[in-house]
Amino acid sequence: MKTFILAALLFALPSPAKCMSSSWEVWPSVETQLPLNPRIVIGGFGTAQREVEKLASYGPALVAANHRVALEVKQINAGEMKISQAVLAPVEALKPGLHYRLAWKKTPPGFAQPANWNAATTRDDLAPSWKSSPIASSGQREELGCGPSENVFVKVDLADDAPTLIRARVSRGSKTVEYLLPWNASEPLNIGHGMCSGAFQLTNDAWSLELSAVDVAGNETAAPSGAIAFKYLEPVK
Numbered sequence: 001m002k003t004f005i006l007a008a009l010l011f012a013l014p015s016p017a018k019c020m021s022s023s024w025e026v027w028p029s030v031e032t033q034l035p036l037n038p039r040i041v042i043g044g045f046g047t048a049q050r051e052v053e054k055l056a057s058y059g060p061a062l063v064a065a066n067h068r069v070a071l072e073v074k075q076i077n078a079g080e081m082k083i084s085q086a087v088l089a090p091v092e093a094l095k096p097g098l099h100y101r102l103a104w105k106k107t108p109p110g111f112a113q114p115a116n117w118n119a120a121t122t123r124d125d126l127a128p129s130w131k132s133s134p135i136a137s138s139g140q141r142e143e144l145g146c147g148p149s150e151n152v153f154v155k156v157d158l159a160d161d162a163p164t165l166i167r168a169r170v171s172r173g174s175k176t177v178e179y180l181l182p183w184n185a186s187e188p189l190n191i192g193h194g195m196c197s198g199a200f201q202l203t204n205d206a207w208s209l210e211l212s213a214v215d216v217a218g219n220e221t222a223a224p225s226g227a228i229a230f231k232y233l234e235p236v237k
Contacts, residue, residue, distance in 0.1 A: 022046035026102065026115045027165070027182075028216050034100060034117045035124035036093045039218040040071060041165070041180060043085040045197055051108040052076065052084040059105025062090055064098035074218075077179050079199040085180060089218065094120040128213035129159040133225035136209070137188070139202070139233030144195040150202045151192030152233055156183055156223075158213055167212040167220065170200045171227075180214065204232045 027041040028034075040062075044052035051058075053076055060071040071088040078084045094100060102115035139152030156166060165180045166189055179199035181189060191209060192202050207230050211223040229236040 022048040022110055024048055024108075024111050024113050026113045028117070030114050030116055032117050032216070034094060034120045035122060035217045036096065036120050037123050037125075037217045038090065038094065038117075038120075039074075039214075039216055040088045040102065040115075041085055042088065043083060045083050048108075048110060049078075049082065049084040051111075052086050053078070055086045055088075055108065058108050060088055061103050061105075062094065062100040063103040064095070064100045067095050067098055068103070069094065077199075078177075079179050079197070080177055080201040081193045081199070082197040083179075083199060087180070087218075093123070096120055096122070124215065124217035125219065126215075127219040127221045128164055128215050129221060130213065130224055131157040131159050134189075134211055134223050134228065136228050136230070136235035138235070139192065141233065146195050149192070149194045149198075150233065151190040151198075152202070152209075152230060152235070153188035154191060154209070154211070154228070156189050156211065156213075158183070158185070160215075164216070165214045167214050168199065169210040170207055171210070172203065172205055172207045183213070202230075202232060206231050206236075 023045045025043040042055060056073045062069050062071060069090040069092050072091050073086050074089050075087040097119050099119050100117050135155040137153050142149045164183055166183045168181050168191055169176055169178045177200060183189065192198055192200055208227040210227045212220050214220045
């Protein structure tokens with residue numbers, strides 16, 4: 001059991017009934033207790049994508065009483081359908097017992113997400129562990145107002161009962177797309193896209209999926225099974 005609490009990431013996408021022009025999401029969610037070596041993930045949909053891709057220029061930082069620490073952009077993940085995310089890490093350790101908030105030298109256009117976290121505690125250097133290999137099941141295509149949603153479903157069973165992220169890598173030939181997705185112990189992992197957005201556009205071609213579990217400190221463990229092969233929405237047995 002980790003010594004800090006993670007809240008579930010809900011990278012909210014537009015509903016099937018309506019497509020908005022842009023939105024922002026921050027992980028971990030507000031009021032989460034941070035370790036001293038956290039990772040912050042900021043996602044953008046629609047027109048916010050281009051701001052995510054130049055997020056470093058806005059001077060992100062974590063700020064507490066008598067302590068301001070700059071956030072460095074460690075990775076940018078561009079989804080295949082209108083979403084992107086940036087992974088940020090502080091350039092120095094947080095201080096125990098302080099409450100931190102996300103701050104900017106210049107606020108990105110349209111960004112108004114609350115981002116305040118509970119007091120930092122200790123470092124977290126313990127990687128997540130898997131109870132079993134992920135299990136893929138048949139996917140689903142659903143016709144919606146502005147286009148179809150297409151997803152395959154993968155059961156992910158981790159030993160830690162705290163929510164975390166799953167790094168998904170989809171490879172088609174020489175192309176690989178990577179995205180961090182929310183994990184919920186009670187629901188399968190969705191790989192694909194909704195009507196308006198999503199990390200992966202599935203095709204009739206053969207493709208493969210690699211998964212890793214990632215916690216709020218960036219500790220990571222690959223799934224024990226290795227890559228899972230698919231043909232469109234069906235896992236290859």
